[in-house]
Amino acid sequence: MTFSLTSWTTLDLAAIVICAYFVNVVHDRCKRRGLPYPPGPRGLPFIGNLLDLPSDEGSWIAFTKLGKQYGDIFSLNILGQLIVVVQSSKIAYDLLDKRSNKYSDRTTVPFYELAGWQWHLPTARVGAPWRLARRILDRGMRPSACVNYRPAQIVKVHTFLSHLLQDPENFSDHIAYLQGSLIMALGYGIDVKGTDDENLTRIKSTAHIMESTALPGSVPVNLFPFLRYLPEWLPGMGFKALARRGHDMAEASIIRPWNTFKEAAAQGTSPECIGLYELRERQKSDSSDEEERALIDALGSLFVAGADTTTHSLRAFFLVLARYPAIQDRAQAELESVTGGTRLPTFEDRPNLPYVNALCKEVLRWRMVAPIGVPHASSEDDVYEGYFIPKGSMIIANSAMLQDPVAYPNPEKFDPGRYLTADGKFKDDPLINAAFGFGKRICPGRFIVDSTVFITAAMVMSTFTVGRPKDGACIDENVNTGHVVTQPQPFKCSIAPRSAKAEELIRAAVFQSSSSVHS
Numbered sequence: 001m002t003f004s005l006t007s008w009t010t011l012d013l014a015a016i017v018i019c020a021y022f023v024n025v026v027h028d029r030c031k032r033r034g035l036p037y038p039p040g041p042r043g044l045p046f047i048g049n050l051l052d053l054p055s056d057e058g059s060w061i062a063f064t065k066l067g068k069q070y071g072d073i074f075s076l077n078i079l080g081q082l083i084v085v086v087q088s089s090k091i092a093y094d095l096l097d098k099r100s101n102k103y104s105d106r107t108t109v110p111f112y113e114l115a116g117w118q119w120h121l122p123t124a125r126v127g128a129p130w131r132l133a134r135r136i137l138d139r140g141m142r143p144s145a146c147v148n149y150r151p152a153q154i155v156k157v158h159t160f161l162s163h164l165l166q167d168p169e170n171f172s173d174h175i176a177y178l179q180g181s182l183i184m185a186l187g188y189g190i191d192v193k194g195t196d197d198e199n200l201t202r203i204k205s206t207a208h209i210m211e212s213t214a215l216p217g218s219v220p221v222n223l224f225p226f227l228r229y230l231p232e233w234l235p236g237m238g239f240k241a242l243a244r245r246g247h248d249m250a251e252a253s254i255i256r257p258w259n260t261f262k263e264a265a266a267q268g269t270s271p272e273c274i275g276l277y278e279l280r281e282r283q284k285s286d287s288s289d290e291e292e293r294a295l296i297d298a299l300g301s302l303f304v305a306g307a308d309t310t311t312h313s314l315r316a317f318f319l320v321l322a323r324y325p326a327i328q329d330r331a332q333a334e335l336e337s338v339t340g341g342t343r344l345p346t347f348e349d350r351p352n353l354p355y356v357n358a359l360c361k362e363v364l365r366w367r368m369v370a371p372i373g374v375p376h377a378s379s380e381d382d383v384y385e386g387y388f389i390p391k392g393s394m395i396i397a398n399s400a401m402l403q404d405p406v407a408y409p410n411p412e413k414f415d416p417g418r419y420l421t422a423d424g425k426f427k428d429d430p431l432i433n434a435a436f437g438f439g440k441r442i443c444p445g446r447f448i449v450d451s452t453v454f455i456t457a458a459m460v461m462s463t464f465t466v467g468r469p470k471d472g473a474c475i476d477e478n479v480n481t482g483h484v485v486t487q488p489q490p491f492k493c494s495i496a497p498r499s500a501k502a503e504e505l506i507r508a509a510v511f512q513s514s515s516s517v518h519s
């Protein structure tokens with residue numbers, strides 16, 4: 001007897017779906033041994049809590065509201081996927097950090113599988129390829145390695161200052177270019193020479209497709225994975241061609257810069273970068289084909305994971321300067337007391353700039369770029385505080401913890417004073433790390449972010465004054481309602497050099513940077 005899909009009636013299919021649903025419910029009850037899931041709103045059959053997630057506001061806002069009703073750990077069921085949302089830092093560290101062996105996986109994004117994007121680290125499932133690539137980034141971006149990339153960071157920030165000087169109105173685009181070109185330099189030692197650089201435009205297009213196909217509702221196959229097995233000529237199957245295009249584009253965008261880097265490394269002309277750091281480490285041991293591919297994947301993941309995120313934080317930094325002149329004045333006075341206004345600040349000045357350091361920390365807390373991080377997934381059944389969390393659950397640590405009024409009184413206020421002692425010394429706050437995630441999946445780029453935001457902020461405030469826009473337009477302090485990554489709403493501001501001396505310092509720095517590159 002042969003079966004074909006077309007010989008089945010709608011009733012047959014409905015009966016199978018209903019049976020599967022009830023088998024699942026019974027299986028689930030047995031597994032739970034009477035333990036409840038974390039509390040949450042009652043869902044509807046089949047769709048669960050789909051309607052409890054409003055589409056017109058950021059998911060972190062919806063989660064925060066639900067958290068007020070159901071507590072610091074609650075759960076939702078979306079089309080059969082259990083989502084556990086965690087709102088307190090204690091629970092987040094208990095689960096994602098202390099029990100990281102069980103909570104470091106990711107759920108599959110069906111479109112990514114179809115496009116062959118398993119190399120992309122932030123969404124990669126736990127397994128040997130992720131472990132190898134992750135080790136490379138942890139090694140190549142640890143604080144002692146980051147010191148090697150300071151010259152590249154300084155050159156890129158000098159160029160950024162000169163862009164602000166020439167064309168202050170487009171500061172937001174200059175920030176994006178700063179980050180894009182910096183990541184190409186950090187990863188591959190490639191010196192991008194303008195916004196139309198091929199490596200840059202290619203990886204930007206790849207990042208764009210990846211971002212627009214990551215969420216459950218963005219492409220049909222993410223909600224209904226079985227669609228990938230249906231023929232392409234059926235209506236609604238356009239995602240298959242998109243996946244092929246995405247695959248080819250992504251491969252080109254990670255392989256071409258890799259080849260450029262490898263050639264330079266072989267000729268001994270590659271500047272310091274993460275790729276070179278890793279090759280040096282490998283000379284200490286034998287390296288396999290898998291390890292070479294892991295390095296390609298690791299470097300390829302940097303742009304998509306790190307360019308937009310840091311760009312948005314720096315846009316928030318400009319927003320702060322434009323909105324809060326007293327904060328800018330205080331930071332500028334501190335910088336001037338250290339540099340005398342006769343030179344640009346350096347990394348070595350950092351210990352003497354507690355207020356600037358505190359300002360940078362507060363930017364990361366005040367306008368978190370990734371308010372729900374990247375969801376983790378559990379790889380084993382677990383019980384926490386009497387709640388059952390089955391294998392395959394999605395765990396979301398919501399940013400509400402960095403807006404907690406107990407840890408951060410008046411959390412909406414931008415206040416660098418949170419990180420200063422009574423006598424004005426910088427006081428670190430380990431909780432801020434929550435902005436970079438948890439456990440084994442914590443952002444490996446966090447030390448690069450820390451140094452990039454510091455050196456950019458210090459150089460900008462030394463040489464420019466940022467203020468309200470000349471046309472008197474209002475500056476909206478809110479962020480957009482993107483579901484994963486947020487950024488300030490577009491805003492205008494005035495940016496003027498602080499003095500003729502500041503202009504002179506910028507021109508001299510750019511001249512010196514370009515002559516050292518060409519020498």
Ligand code: HEM
Binds near residue numbers: 440
């Ligand atoms: C303000 C800037 C940034 C923020 C707020 C940020 C935040 C995050 C967060 C929340 C995660 C998920 C952590 C988790 O799953 O628990 C993550 C992952 C990641 N980030 Fe960042 N990030 C930033 C910049 C960067 C930069 C500059 C790079 C690289 C140059 C980078 C590379 C990565 C990578 C590769 C992952 C995936 C790690 C994994 O899944 O194992 N990030 N980041």
